[in-house]
Amino acid sequence: MSKNNNKPIEIPKPTFERLKKYHALLLQEKDKEYISSEEIAEKLNITPEQVRKDFTYLNINGKPKIGYHIPSLEKELSEFFGTWILDNIIIIGAGNLGSALAKYKGFKKIGIRVAAIFDNDPEKIGSLVGELSVLPLAEIKRVIKRFKVKIGVICVSENSAQEIAELLIQNGIKAIWNFTPVNLQTPPGIIVENQDITTGILTIKHLMEKE
Amino acid sequence: MSKNNNKPIEIPKPTFERLKKYHALLLQEKDKEYISSEEIAEKLNITPEQVRKDFTYLNINGKPKIGYHIPSLEKELSEFFGTWILDNIIIIGAGNLGSALAKYKGFKKIGIRVAAIFDNDPEKIGSLVGELSVLPLAEIKRVIKRFKVKIGVICVSENSAQEIAELLIQNGIKAIWNFTPVNLQTPPGIIVENQDITTGILTIKHLMEKE
DNA sequence: TAGATTGTTAATCGATTAACAATC
DNA sequence: TAGATTGTTAATCGATTAACAATC
Numbered sequence: 001m002s003k004n005n006n007k008p009i010e011i012p013k014p015t016f017e018r019l020k021k022y023h024a025l026l027l028q029e030k031d032k033e034y035i036s037s038e039e040i041a042e043k044l045n046i047t048p049e050q051v052r053k054d055f056t057y058l059n060i061n062g063k064p065k066i067g068y069h070i071p072s073l074e075k076e077l078s079e080f081f082g083t084w085i086l087d088n089i090i091i092i093g094a095g096n097l098g099s100a101l102a103k104y105k106g107f108k109k110i111g112i113r114v115a116a117i118f119d120n121d122p123e124k125i126g127s128l129v130g131e132l133s134v135l136p137l138a139e140i141k142r143v144i145k146r147f148k149v150k151i152g153v154i155c156v157s158e159n160s161a162q163e164i165a166e167l168l169i170q171n172g173i174k175a176i177w178n179f180t181p182v183n184l185q186t187p188p189g190i191i192v193e194n195q196d197i198t199t200g201i202l203t204i205k206h207l208m209e210k211e
Numbered sequence: 212m213s214k215n216n217n218k219p220i221e222i223p224k225p226t227f228e229r230l231k232k233y234h235a236l237l238l239q240e241k242d243k244e245y246i247s248s249e250e251i252a253e254k255l256n257i258t259p260e261q262v263r264k265d266f267t268y269l270n271i272n273g274k275p276k277i278g279y280h281i282p283s284l285e286k287e288l289s290e291f292f293g294t295w296i297l298d299n300i301i302i303i304g305a306g307n308l309g310s311a312l313a314k315y316k317g318f319k320k321i322g323i324r325v326a327a328i329f330d331n332d333p334e335k336i337g338s339l340v341g342e343l344s345v346l347p348l349a350e351i352k353r354v355i356k357r358f359k360v361k362i363g364v365i366c367v368s369e370n371s372a373q374e375i376a377e378l379l380i381q382n383g384i385k386a387i388w389n390f391t392p393v394n395l396q397t398p399p400g401i402i403v404e405n406q407d408i409t410t411g412i413l414t415i416k417h418l419m420e421k422e
Numbered sequence: 423t424a425g426a427t428t429g430t431t432a433a434t435c436g437a438t439t440a441a442c443a444a445t446c
Numbered sequence: 447t448a449g450a451t452t453g454t455t456a457a458t459c460g461a462t463t464a465a466c467a468a469t470c
Contacts, residue, residue, distance in 0.1 A: 082420040096314045100307035175415045193411040200406040204386045209293040
């Protein structure tokens with residue numbers, strides 16, 4: 001029986017978001033070999049049925065009475081997200097956030113390596129952020145080619161975000177991870193993922209208001 | 212006609228998330244006085260119908276042929292999220308991420324003030340992060356009381372996250388903004404908002420894989 | 423075998439979209 | 447007035463939940 005790896009069905013958005021949570025959860029569960037849908041559900045405050053339903057979108061098989069084999073689950077989710085492929089990223093903006101990201105330890109296990117960090121402030125250029133030396137924007141072109149970078153992270157001020165996005169796209173970047181609140185205008189085919197840092201605290205504020 | 216401000220209908224989760232986006236978008240639109248649902252929709256890649264439907268959950272009224280009055284929209288959303296109330300927060304962990312958050316400029320406009328930053332590393336205690344001096348954990352109790360802090364931000368390492376959460380809750384914290392990938396165990400009534408920083412890049416990786 | 427848990431189909435529930443009347 | 451855009455109801459679509467058969 002040959003492996004059937006065509007995936008004809010598009011994954012629903014809510015399921016996609018939960019797959020990320022399963023992925024994160026499993027990276028924490030290193031002590032056990034098997035885990036049941038019941039157990040996963042409890043930790044994430046959802047129902048076991050939902051967990052099993054979500055897993056039908058992947059090539060995942062559990063064993064009745066035992067549960068799901070954690071390493072296999074992990075492998076499947078890792079393939080789904082492509083975390084076993086190493087992607088080089090570049091960070092534009094060596095301010096607080098950019099620097100913190102450049103030094104972030106958690107990227108390794110999801111297949112991300114920070115190739116370089118850039119800034120246009122002469123005072124910052126040449127200074128060290130972790131093990132990286134801050135490079136001038138003029139170096140972007142070279143670094144993208146050299147490290148085959150497809151993902152750019154924008155951590156600059158709001159008023160230069162659009163400009164930087166265009167610069168990145170001109171130089172062949174395919175995906176932008178945008179940490180500014182600016183709605184970037186980009187041509188079709190470019191992936192833009194907005195990571196508004198304030199989003200979580202807005203939920204907290206709203207929930208607290210009701211009490 | 213008296214203002215009817217009972218809000219009997221619970222807001223759907225997807226609508227809630229979009230309200231955050233409208234809120235962020237409006238903070239960018241300072242040049243115009245009115246904006247149409249069409250215009251909002253275009254910028255956020257959704258439909259105008261959805262925008263109008265979402266607004267029915269708030270006390271928002273647009274004018275046919277003109278659109279929505281931006282300052283009023285902003286005020287309504289600000290009340291919804293409680294961004295006009297100033298909340299003091301404390302940050303635990305003065306590493307890269309904790310320090311970046313402590314210095315983050317965007318908190319002010321959503322009604323957040325960082326009251327203090329803590330660490331248990333003797334080398335960090337007393338050092339400056341922006342305008343704040345890093346305090347030892349022993350000071351947490353006092354600071355929470357003094358500044359009536361209800362929100363705690365966890366930026367420590369994975370293995371002390373749970374412990375810190377318990378410490379915060381013991382000292383009266385009502386909501387936790389968790390930047391670690393750990394699934395915190397908390398008593399009922401405590402709000403926990405997990406802000407997994409890697410979530411955005413997983414989406415990017417998955418989308419890129421398909422091409 | 424009996425029991426527990428998976429996997430899947432059908433039923434329900436909720437959100438989005440479409441249609442159109444109201445209105446500035 | 448005519449036209450454009452809002453606001454709302456009804457129809458559709460999609461996701462979740464429930465039920466239960468399959469299976470280790």
